[in-house]
Amino acid sequence: MKLIRNILSTIVVCGVLAGCTDLDETLYSSVGTQNYYHTALDVKRVVYRPFEHAYWTVTQFHTPQELTGDQLITPQRDGWWDDSGVWRMLQYHQYDQYAPYYTHIGGMWIAGFQGVGECNFVIEELARLNPNDFGLTRADFNNFTSQARALRAWFYIQLFDAFRNIPIWTDFSKSLPKDIKQAPPTETFRFIEKELLECLDPIEQKQSLGSQSNVQGRWTKAGVAALLVRLYLNAEAWIGEDRYDDCAKYAQRILDGEYGPYKVEDRWDAVFDWNNDTSDEMIFGFPSSGGYTYWAYQQETHWCTVPHNSNKYFGDIRCKAGTHNSQFACSPSYDLYGKLYNYELGMTVNKFRKYPDDCRMVKYRNLGNSRREGMFVYGYLEYQEGGKTQRLTATGQNYTIYIRDAVGLFHDLAPTQWPNNKESNLSTGDHNSGWHFAKYPFYADSDEGQLESDYAEIRLPEIIYSLAECKLREGEIDAAAKLLNTVRRRYYPEKNYSTVLYAPEGEAELDMDEMLDEWGREFLAEGRRRTDLIRFGKFSTGRWWDKNPDADDHYQIFPLTTQVLNTNSNLKQNPGY
Secondary structure (H helix, E strand, C coil): CCHHHHHHCCCCCHHHHHCCCCCCCCCCCCCCCCCCCCCHHHHHHHHHHHHHHHHHHHHHHHHHHHHCCCCEECCCECCECCHHHHHHHHHHCCHHHHCCCCHHHHHHHHHHHHHHHHHHHHHHHHHHCCHHHHCCCHHHHHHHHHHHHHHHHHHHHHHHHHHCCCECCCCCCCCCHHHCCECCHHHHHHHHHHHHHHHHCCCCCCCCCCCHHHCCCCCCHHHHHHHHHHHHHCHHHHHCCCCHHHHHHHHHHHHCCCCCCCCCCCCCCHHHCCCHHHCCCEEEEECCCCCCCCHHHCHHHHHCCCCCCCHHHHCCCCCCCCCCCCCCEECCCECCCCCECCCCCCCHHHHHHCCCCCHHHCECEECCCCCEECCEECECCEEEECCEEEECECCCCCCECCEECCCCCCCCCCCCCCCCCCCCCCCCCCCCECCEECCCCCCCCCCCCCCCCCEEEEEHHHHHHHHHHHHHHCCCHHHHHHHHHHHHHHHCCHHHHHHHCECCCCCECCCHHHHHHHHHHHCCCCCCHHHHHHHCCCCCCCCECCECCCCCCHHHCCCCCHHHHCCCCCCCCCCCC
């Protein structure tokens, strides 16, 4: 059992759910008393409470990050998933007309600042307590404080990326978000940078390969350095400052082992598997367990990346997480004549097809004993029922599902047939439309690993790809290529290396467009696509399936919803809205 899970299991999960919608709520009213703390465990419970909330907020940021980008879509499916057009609003970058009531955008702000508040509370509590009263040391408390500051910086990076013009709130007892004005973006950037730099020294460090489970769910030196890498990589897009040299510096230090030992897994799915708390590719992950929290498997992240009733295909018929749903699919590669589109962006599956024999392209299926193969879900989904082989049918429609890399009204058409209606957009799909995917495994009820995969928030390949991008921007193409190849080798058979690896180690060519494509392949559905598109200058100007370029670039940051603006008269709406 994972270390932090033992702590989190003592906390009432309902407290998380009850506190996720009200920005004016007084946090910790039930624990912020002078007589609450009696043991070291009492202190640890309070320190790690914000981590539980942080894990939940992943579900709030994921959808706006992915559905505004070019890789994932939520098409209407025979009347399902229209929801008054909110998914089209994200796809078409039309936030302004929906901003007053659209919950995901407001949810990012509320969830993020609740997390900031919880971290502020922990920092203040630790400052007034004496570690000796609990059999702890000053070094323990310094690490706890750094944990809270690093997590607060993580919240701020999320909020800063999404909204840019945000308040800096650090004093839980003397101020509330409704009393604070927004800070200029450069000031917020400097604040986050200072917090992370000051956390590096006192925070703990992973000691050896094979010991990730000892620190899973806690910030380490490598985790803090990885947040600096994120901050510096996006500095030019966020505040107009080129900080790629700083990004490269900290990325190289992580790769050199200066902040602890890490390595890329030989198997691509090991870092997403049920026992990924032991993965040395994991730099920071949120612990999951079927018995406690498993938000990596909630609707807004990965549970709804496959058709409704896919539990029959996976064998998780009794799983308490439900029967799945088809919210997310891959943006299509083919039109309704069966021909490839010619978009520079999107065409998600075809980007993977570019390099033959990619092991991720194998059709997902469970192999038993908490093992699986493949990442994509497509074609017919067959399962055994009543001693017979059955195929999954569309709920409420009763046609057999055959999942295609296209969006249209296919219904019962044979796999080789195409519909007469050639209109393909978010409003014209059915349950056959768009390849699905299973990045985290959906193991059967009988498997030990069901719902056990931790959420991989920071993986070593992010550091490798960040350094490669920095080198590519400096014209060091060969160095960038060799870095990327250290990860890409695991996806292809060795006999293909001469064609699939980037030159000079293979024949594949690397440039900035290919770099963006490779970010997309490696980090599909990991909640970062919008950020990457903005950094590459493609978010507003790019064109992909059912998405034309924006009139201007103000959609690169989200608006403040009416609900958020009404909580604080000092808040000003973001430019352009």
